[in-house]
Amino acid sequence: MPLASAATSLRRSLEDPNAFIAAPGVYDGLSARVALEAGFDALYMTGAGTAASVHGQADLGICTLNDMRANAEMLANLAPTKPLIADADTGYGGPIMVARTTEQYARAGVAGFHIEDQVQTKRCGHLSGKLLVDQATFTTRIRAAVQARQRLESDIVVIARTDALQSHGYAESLARLRAARDAGADVGFLEGISSRDMARQVVRDLAPWPLILNMVEHGATPSLSAAEAREMGFRLIIFPFATLGPALTAMREALKKLKRDGLPGLDSELTPQMLFRVCGLDDSLRLDAEAGGAAFEGGVDLRR
Numbered sequence: 223m224p225l226a227s228a229a230t231s232l233r234r235s236l237e238d239p240n241a242f243i244a245a246p247g248v249y250d251g252l253s254a255r256v257a258l259e260a261g262f263d264a265l266y267m268t269g270a271g272t273a274a275s276v277h278g279q280a281d282l283g284i285c286t287l288n289d290m291r292a293n294a295e296m297l298a299n300l301a302p303t304k305p306l307i308a309d310a311d312t313g314y315g316g317p318i319m320v321a322r323t324t325e326q327y328a329r330a331g332v333a334g335f336h337i338e339d340q341v342q343t344k345r346c347g348h349l350s351g352k353l354l355v356d357q358a359t360f361t362t363r364i365r366a367a368v369q370a371r372q373r374l375e376s377d378i379v380v381i382a383r384t385d386a387l388q389s390h391g392y393a394e395s396l397a398r399l400r401a402a403r404d405a406g407a408d409v410g411f412l413e414g415i416s417s418r419d420m421a422r423q424v425v426r427d428l429a430p431w432p433l434i435l436n437m438v439e440h441g442a443t444p445s446l447s448a449a450e451a452r453e454m455g456f457r458l459i460i461f462p463f464a465t466l467g468p469a470l471t472a473m474r475e476a477l478k479k480l481k482r483d484g485l486p487g488l489d490s491e492l493t494p495q496m497l498f499r500v501c502g503l504d505d506s507l508r509l510d511a512e513a514g515g516a517a518f519e520g521g522v523d524l525r526r
């Protein structure tokens with residue numbers, strides 16, 4: 223049962239006070255493959271990256287549950303034993319929709335997901351002008367997710383995110399997180415932590431409840447490494463733009479070169495075979511042969 227085990231192993235890690243999870247943000251199959259190749263044991267599906275890559279749009283609540291579930295399902299199943307933590311934005315509606323989100327994410331193989339207290343017309347947590355639902359509505363969202371999880375007897379981890387810091391301050395954020403914890407959320411997420419002192423404080427104020435740190439560089443939060451976050455007492459850290467950022471920079475550079483020289487001028491090791499190997503080429507060929515297929519008997523490498 224590999225699909226169940228990613229959620230179970232994430233839940234077990236949270237029960238072990240010495241375990242710490244660092245998950246790079248991924249947004250499509252290739253970025254996830256590269257993150258797995260680099261040896262990460264968990265992945266984070268960024269909603270901002272999903273909006274950017276699936277729709278070419280900004281993180282403004284444009285992705286629907288279907289968009290997010292489809293991307294999450296593909297990502298979670300590339301390496302079904304490695305936990306995928308996925309953005310679930312606001313849960314995409316009232317309690318009924320939050321329950322559907324939870325069920326669909328659990329069945330898709332997602333190990334954990336976060337639900338926040340922004341209004342449906344949400345925006346990235348590191349933009350100004352965020353509008354929030356009231357605390358009771360937020361708690362209802364969390365309760366709907368927890369109850370759906372319990373009905374399914376799933377280990378999927380429910381992460382409660384508050385965006386209240388920007389407009390309502392620290393005390394209100396803490397109250398919202400406490401209410402979410404009391405409603406059964408497994409992990410707390412204070413979005414847009416604005417100082418190192420606050421990062422330490424929130425861990426202390428909510429201990430021993432596990433907290434996740436959202437490390438958006440050049441956003442509202444000072445740059446903290448995985449080691450620093452761990453030392454501060456966070457149990458998980460995500461880096462939403464760890465692959466999207468470098469991909470953007472590299473694509474811009476390569477396309478500038480193509481425009482100038484009329485050729486992308488890729489590194490010589492970037493053959494089609496090499497690119498496909500990152501995406502499981504050898505496993506696919508093995509699978510075909512083991513089933514008795516003959517289509518790839520001669521391999522796919524050109525003899526030069």
Ligand SMILES: C[C@](O)(C(=O)O)[C@H](CC(=O)O)C(=O)O
Nearest residue numbers: 268269270346347348438462
């Ligand atoms: C974590 C996040 O929800 C995401 O979509 O990756 C975003 C990241 C971002 O857009 O800066 C968020 O923090 O709201």
